[in-house]
Amino acid sequence: MIFSSELIKGTLKTIILKLLAENKRMYGYEITQVVKELTKDKVQLTEGALYPTLHALEAEGLLTTETEYIGKRVRKYYSLSKSGKTKSKEKVNEFADFISTMQFLLDIKTKPI
Amino acid sequence: MIFSSELIKGTLKTIILKLLAENKRMYGYEITQVVKELTKDKVQLTEGALYPTLHALEAEGLLTTETEYIGKRVRKYYSLSKSGKTKSKEKVNEFADFISTMQFLLDIKTKPI
DNA sequence: CCTAATACATAAGATATTTATGTATTAGAA
DNA sequence: TTCTAATACATAAATATCTTATGTATTAGG
Numbered sequence: 001m002i003f004s005s006e007l008i009k010g011t012l013k014t015i016i017l018k019l020l021a022e023n024k025r026m027y028g029y030e031i032t033q034v035v036k037e038l039t040k041d042k043v044q045l046t047e048g049a050l051y052p053t054l055h056a057l058e059a060e061g062l063l064t065t066e067t068e069y070i071g072k073r074v075r076k077y078y079s080l081s082k083s084g085k086t087k088s089k090e091k092v093n094e095f096a097d098f099i100s101t102m103q104f105l106l107d108i109k110t111k112p113i
Numbered sequence: 114m115i116f117s118s119e120l121i122k123g124t125l126k127t128i129i130l131k132l133l134a135e136n137k138r139m140y141g142y143e144i145t146q147v148v149k150e151l152t153k154d155k156v157q158l159t160e161g162a163l164y165p166t167l168h169a170l171e172a173e174g175l176l177t178t179e180t181e182y183i184g185k186r187v188r189k190y191y192s193l194s195k196s197g198k199t200k201s202k203e204k205v206n207e208f209a210d211f212i213s214t215m216q217f218l219l220d221i222k223t224k225p226i
Numbered sequence: 227c228c229t230a231a232t233a234c235a236t237a238a239g240a241t242a243t244t245t246a247t248g249t250a251t252t253a254g255a256a
Numbered sequence: 257t258t259c260t261a262a263t264a265c266a267t268a269a270a271t272a273t274c275t276t277a278t279g280t281a282t283t284a285g286g
Contacts, residue, residue: 005123009122010119010123015219022220042214092219095120096221097155105156106127106131106205
């Protein structure tokens with residue numbers, strides 16, 4: 001089962017920022033693979049969505065980049081800037097709050113951890 | 114605080130279907146008000162998003178309508194069809210699963226109910 | 227009497243995503 | 257050794273969806 005894309009909409013930036021908060025630096029393709037693994041294939045980021053978003057976050061000053069070559073193949077690493085770290089926490093907190101609100105609204109019970 | 118619209122994206126259909134599963138019939142304006150109250154103003158549905166979505170759900174055969182007049186003012190009640198009831202459960206279940214996945218991915222802890 | 231709330235609806239513009247396409251390198255199977 | 261799949265980036269057209277604006281009309285209440 002893969003989540004309908006409409007569900008994932010709006011969470012992409014949050015996912016990217018959170019992963020970068022935990023991993024110091026990651027490159028685009030790596031992000032797609034890590035998300036795929038962590039979600040057991042339920043969340044599949046498409047390149048057409050990912051790369052433009054990474055560029056947008058960089059343009060906002062939330063991410064910085066370093067380009068490296070693995071052999072002749074280029075790899076572009078992204079890291080959080082200072083404002084990116086702040087933004088990451090904000091986004092995750094907002095999403096956590098959103099989850100609580102939606103759980104209440106949709107009367108969803110979750111198992112305690 | 115109001116949730117950024119990008120977060121709410123993709124949840125509108127689920128919210129509508131769930132509310133109708135619990136209330137038998139509701140009209141558009143009522144849905145906006147109930148959601149506003151239940152979420153303490155954090156989720157504010159706009160008419161420009163709501164009405165086209167209601168029409169779309171009706172066109173999909175998930176909702177049926179009855180028009181009534183309150184005085185001279187028209188009111189359009191929506192109810193779940195049989196397939197709408199099934200869809201409502203599916204959507205809520207999918208969303209619950211999505212929440213679990215995202216909580217894990219974003220390392221969000223929730224308080225047990 | 228006038229404003230805010232109720233109640234519907236649609237359309238233009240903005241935004242974001244999917245799908246498709248493109249380039250190029252490298253690992254590994256046949 | 258040759259071909260395919262995976263790695264790794266990127267962009268653009270088409271699509272979907274939402275916001276914002278606008279429109280009509282009724283009704284409650286100050």
